[in-house]
Amino acid sequence: MRKHTLYFALGMMMTACAPQGYEAVNNIASQTVQDIACKDQNMETKLWDGLKTYLLEQKEIPSAETFKQAMHDNVDKLAEQNPDMTSEQKERLSADLDKLVESLLAEAPQGERVESPEQLLILLSAIDVGDRSTDFRSYMQDKVRGNFKQLSKTVQSFNLNCPSSGGETTAGTETPAQGEEPGSNVTEPAPAPVNRDYEYHKAQALASGTPLSVFGGRWAFATAYQSCQSVQLPSMNDQTPDVNGISIVGKHSDGVGSKRMIASLAKVQSSHYYIRDMSSYGEGCFNVRQNPLIYDYGGKPYATTATTSPIDLFKNNGDGTSVLGIDCSGYVFTSMATAGLRLKAGRALKASDSWAWGSSSYVEPQKNGLTCLDKISVTPAVSMKAGDIVAVYGHVLLIDKVGADPFGIAAAKSEADCKKITSNQFDFVVAQSAPSKGGIGINYYEARNYLPTSSKMKTGLEKYAYYACLAKVNGKSYTPNVGTLSVVRHKGTAECTAPRVKMARESCIQSCSSFVR
CATH class of the missing domain: 1.10.1760 (Arp2/3 complex 21 kDa subunit ARPC3)
Incomplete structure (x- = not known):
């Protein structure tokens, strides 16, 4: 004693x-x-x-x-x-x-x-x-x-005695308190039995041929806006009005991105494409209209290091500003993780890894630890697919939908024709979090209309289109290496899949009739 x-x-x-x-x-x-x-x-x-x-x-x-x-x-x-x-x-x-x-x-x-x-x-x-x-x-x-x-x-080289842990919880693996709902003062009720849960919608998506990464992107999108209707709206284009009421208040500490804040909530509510027509939210849903998510350079989803931690878009975290919202890589990671798609083979899939990979990591994925992603090859029959990830140094996005001729090369007959391909001929839709339309954040955008606003993306993808066209007219396959941009695809192998990461407040969208766009 x-x-x-x-x-x-x-x-x-x-x-x-x-x-x-x-x-x-x-x-x-x-x-x-x-x-x-x-x-x-x-x-x-x-x-x-x-x-x-x-x-x-x-x-x-x-x-x-x-x-x-x-x-x-x-x-x-x-x-x-x-x-x-x-x-x-x-x-x-x-x-x-x-x-x-x-x-x-x-x-x-x-x-x-x-x-x-x-x-x-x-x-x-x-x-x-x-x-x-x-x-x-x-x-x-x-x-x-x-x-x-x-x-x-x-x-x-040591031979040491292993002490008893005494039943203590190890650092970084604690489970959140029972009943705790981070990120809002709204109490989440116990989930009621529903017919259309995540697994139901996932099965429906796969049965319709929707890639798992696309489904993950749509699930993340609808959860972010707490709205089934958000994924059903037409993709943004040149006619979509800008969001008003968002102000740039300075530069991020890296000297590159801008910091944004909501200057007028009323203006954001009346002009934001994805929330302007929302009048109410269901029980247990987060009121996004009162707390809008906008584009937040450097912003990441909130999470803890616990293996059970959900991805929480409704609590501020990361290196952005105090507004709710995430950056481009935060959205892409969320889309993959909520679909159960690892980025690194064999690595436990955890919400906290949303902090790890920035947009630049995806440009050379194998070099940066994203071993479940490979650069695509274009063939005479296949080029870009829905679910592909496109990255440049400074931005990364997900391809949500592709048309029958995504790069607009069907009419090309010669290499000279290939050199004339431009982005206004493209037929695909991007899913992203971006400062588009005045800082709207998470959005779907027609590529032909979006790319003129992003010179690096436009230049790089036009080079991909050139190689896709060459593959068609020459009957060969190419793996484009354009240096500053990459189109990469998830392997989908067993070592690259895992139990999915859940999202906070996703129960709000489980009863949606469909996530088909």
Whole structure:
């Protein structure tokens, strides 16, 4: 009893003298060192989740030095529990952990000039999944992988006692409180039995030949607007009026995108194509009319690191502004995840990975950890398909529908004809979150009308059209490599599918009659 009292007193003294934020990082350090002792193969995943959870909950960037101190303190405890652990082993383990912490919490944020916990959350998520979209991220990818490899090598050489977890919940894997509904003050009622649930609509879509990625995009779209009618509206075109009442209030911290806010709710309500005719919402639905989703550069869906976390579009999160809304990559990830389509083979499908992949990652998917996506080849018979993803550096979108001649090449007879193909001949519809029409956000848009507003997309897709035309007139297949744009397709293999990620408030649309467009 005296021994336990002494340990408690020492623990209280350490806590009293510990730097600010010590307790939260100590929980992560304690779990990490315990996993090391137990040689837990999921140690790396749990450490990533612990760091992400810290950033979400503490709303601050953890100090690398404080984190190192917490790691050292827990290595000391581990040594006390393992008398056979030598001082040299203790020093090796501490040194390996120091290097890892330095990479994650000092070198990485300094290299990308991280200024907020939201930015660090996105950066660490990108490193976690294997992003190499910039030279610096490629460097950090190798550096962090090397840190983990060295730590694993050191750990495997030890013979340590695995302490009992005592039934505690591990960092980053907690389940939300029973009955908790993040993102709104509207209480979600217990779901009533319905005839048309997600699985019903999925089966209907597949039976009609709709690709799973397209169905996921439509499910995400309708959930975002809490409206069955939103997916039935005609795709936007040149005649669709702009949304009014949205103001640009500055530049994003990266100096590229704009920050947008709602300046006049009444104007947004009366002009927003997808909410202007909505007068009421069903029980348990989020009132999107009172809290509109608009385009939010850098904005990501809200999630926790728990494997059961839903994707929540109705609670602000990520590196955008305080308005509700997500960016282009947030919508594409949501579309794939809610359909049960992994982006990285074998990786657990989790809502929190929406922070990981930006638009640039999709341009060279295999290089950036998106191993379930391949660049398409165009053949004499087939070019673009519904469900394909199109990406440039700065934007990514999903192809919702294609006509019989998506690139407008049917009349071409020669290579000279192929050189004349332009986007005004295209026949397909894009699904995206974009600043189109004054910042509308998630939308369907006729490609021939949308592309003149996006020069990089227009130029790149016209090059794809040229190769598709060459394939037709020459009777050959090509895999276009245009450098700044890629059209990629999900493999659909077993290792690239998983149980889907649910969305908050999706019960609002389960009774929709159809998601056919």
